Amino acid sequence: MNEEKLNEKEAGKPPVSFIEQIIIDDLKAGKNNGRIHTRFPPEPNGYLHIGHAKAICLDFGMALKYGGKCNLRFDDTNPVKEEIEYIDSIKEDIRWLGFDWEDREYYASDYFGKLFDFAVDLIKRGLAYVDDQPAGVISEQKGSPTRPGIESPYRNRSVEENLDLFIRMNKGEFEEGSRVLRAKIDMTSPNMHMRDPIIYRIIKEPHHRTGDKWKVYPMYDFAHGQCDYFEGITHSLCTLEFEVHRPLYDWFIDQLRTDEYRPRQIEFNRLNLTYTIMSKRRLLELVREGRVSGWDDPRMPTLCGLRRRGYTPESIRKFIDLIGYTKYEAINDVTLLEHAVRDDLNLRAPRVFAVLNPVKVIITNYPESQTENVELINNPEDESMGSRKVPFSREIYIEEEDFMEDPPSKFFRLSPGKEVRLKGAYIIKCNGLKKDPSTGRIEEIYCTYDPATKSGEHQADRKVKATLHWVSVKEAVDAEIRLYDRLFNHEDPAGQKDRDYREFLNPDSLKLLRNCKVEPSLKSAKPLDKFQFQRLGYFCVDYDSTEGHLVFNKTVGLKDTWAKISK
Ligand code: ATP
Ligand code: MG
8 A cells, every 4th residue: 555545544534542642742742843753663583463563553653644754673682583584574564564664674783882882881880780690590589579679799799890791791701691781770679670670691692683793682671762762762652561661661761861852652452362372482383383384374363374364454454443552451352353354355356256165057958059158247346346257158066055955944045946046147947966876975956047037137036035156167267275264262272271372273274175166267366366256255366376276265254243243
């Protein structure tokens, strides 16, 4: 989506959140000389998921709407877990969502020098010290929210000794884990984060951008707020778990700043979805353990997975708009996300015919050599999408489940002696069938058609109780179709005490149908093309698809369970 358009569209909307209201108030008060500057700060240690989209839409959305800027900043403070692959995927996904950071692509590692200098400055001012104790002891001494911490025996080292040790830590003279640099704040603070937090640790792994220049790396908590400050961020929007870190971030900025300016951190609730895992660490486990085909497996809540599944950026932005931003942790119903994509695809996806489980129908009174093209409109929601011609002939496929030899009284589809309409074509009547004698499986269904009932012509309104989709045998194109169910069969797979989330993996989350038939207009469909298979749902062409071997992913069914719930 074009940025200008988004801007135009966004501009007319009323404030959507308490955060937006704060921004409006800050602008009115002339804070930061009317500047709005946000950032999206992913750690490149995995692919982005739909939770990140919530942060992205806010960070970039607010900047767009209020004439500000939004930086992309990779929080690459931990060389052990970070990879270039993730950086590239993150950029691709943000662009796909419709946002642009222009030339403002930054890295926490851009500021390693400044951060190091700041740490040295803190040491010189007696506000930081090197602790030689192992991590376990330091953490033990931190106490608990109800028990004050204990001061480290190294807490009152001289400035000279601290400086010397810190510089030698960075030269690589000491082993990883043997020493850390801590801020000297308050071991009795009711806020655990203020109890002399670790701000630098030794890591001897090379960094993807700075190589082996550094042997000490800042902790996320020491880097994040300062990076915001260095970049002139006005509104530092983040999720609720950082609320308790805010006093620490403020403490650092108080030591650093030279004037009134400081980034204002505002926290909002994370996105959690039912039946979904939303943690990069766990998503990485699913990928590494081969429980899904990759980060972009269409069952994954990653943006690349949703894209492959057939979600559009518009549908994701719409969903994010619907759920909004609050101060309370909650879990959103995944059917609302499905509702959003269904709503969006309803307007843009052409309707086509596909038969997932084909059974052959032979129309015995239709001339054998004849094929006629019937005209079908592509989308009743949008006339401008036009129409197409679909071949109809003596032999067609219909859905196996649309026929019953011996139906119950409420079955209105095809059965012996009964009539149905073939959508866009004729009314047919079933007169017989042929079964495989050994399996009892129906092989062919025999029907006759009534030439006077062609859709759109004079007798077209004759009443029948069902209209079926179909594909002409001669022109049918073979397709493989992948049906998905939820990856987890528990509403809150990660939240069950003493149970591993993997116990709730749904063993039936993927079903492959290899013998499907689709209408010939789909022959040259390209990956990510989206369609409504009539009566079946929304489907999207997979990357594995070729012209000789079409592969579709089911995006979502037609039945809107959300609309039902919300009624
Ligand atoms: P995860 O917990 O899934 O590993 P993270 O928070 O470690 O994610 P980051 O790369 O640090 O991932 O996140 C970048 C930004 O995205 C942060 O500002 C974070 O607050 C936000 N974010 C991450 N997960 C969510 C979520 N579920 N809902 C809303 N925002 C999120
Ligand atoms: Mg994080």
